[in-house]
Amino acid sequence: MLKTVLRFGLIILALLILFQLSNASLFLPAISADFIIGLGAVILIALGIYLGGNIKKDTIIEVEGPIEINATKIEELGLSEREMEVLQLISKGYSNVEIGEKLFISESTIKTHVSNLFVKLDVKRRTQAVTRAKELHIIA
């Protein structure tokens, strides 16, 4: 919450600086207006990237303790978002039916996801899948 306030504060601050620059450029003909505007653009994009990066980190990578999730590995294995959701619920000990209820989809679909998951993780049972996933640091 406090971070959110800080971020929006940064955005407003950046806007204010840009507005000031637009005036300052009139009194500093020695410096090209184009240069200043370009500089402002770079700063704003950098700010945006910073904000975007943090937003992504907060929403996708939820971790407790010192263990972090290896997002690269997930891509390497070709695991989809839905598959990751299912994998996480499996690791928490839920049955296929329970997982279906939590995700509002049928048990059949869960079984499909689970089977695909096993192929991609190269395992044969859900308990193995959890062990393997933790080894690879793709779940907490």
Add this chain to the structure above:
Amino acid sequence: MLKTVLRFGLIILALLILFQLSNASLFLPAISADFIIGLGAVILIALGIYLGGNIKKDTIIEVEGPIEINATKIEELGLSEREMEVLQLISKGYSNVEIGEKLFISESTIKTHVSNLFVKLDVKRRTQAVTRAKELHIIA
């Protein structure tokens, strides 16, 4: 790769547009220069957020410190040695048959141990048992 090119293209395009706007504003006094610059700023930040959100991060994997086993808890739950062995093998992803082979006892016996384990841990499935056992720090 193609996406990367597209993104950098977008950045350059945005910069060009901004430069053009800085000129256009001189010929369009009806529209406030501040407004145009503000609009540009918003667009650039949005672009930055989009770009930042798509940058893949190689997250650092930090190793967890020494995990302590709570021997007291094991006693409290009344878990026998054999049950602990079975529990550990379950957590490694082995099937009942495989566990039986490793401990040189029949699958029937494993099932008995597993069922007793479930009662003592107050769970209904082996995946739950693993989750619970780790919560209680009775397995690594």
Add this chain to the structure above:
DNA sequence: CGTATTTTGGTACTAAAGTATGAGGACATA
């Protein structure tokens, strides 16, 4: 030695998990 606990094993059954296959819809991209 007698008693309690653990470990072992079996049978019979139900429930859940997992496999194989096919297929339609959603959505982004070439």
Add this chain to the structure above:
DNA sequence: TATGTCCTCATACTTTAGTACCAAAATACG
């Protein structure tokens, strides 16, 4: 528009897992 990927769901089947109940050895202990 065509293509490919993901998500969805279903049917039919096989395999594990799990429950209930029982019982015989092995082991620990006062």
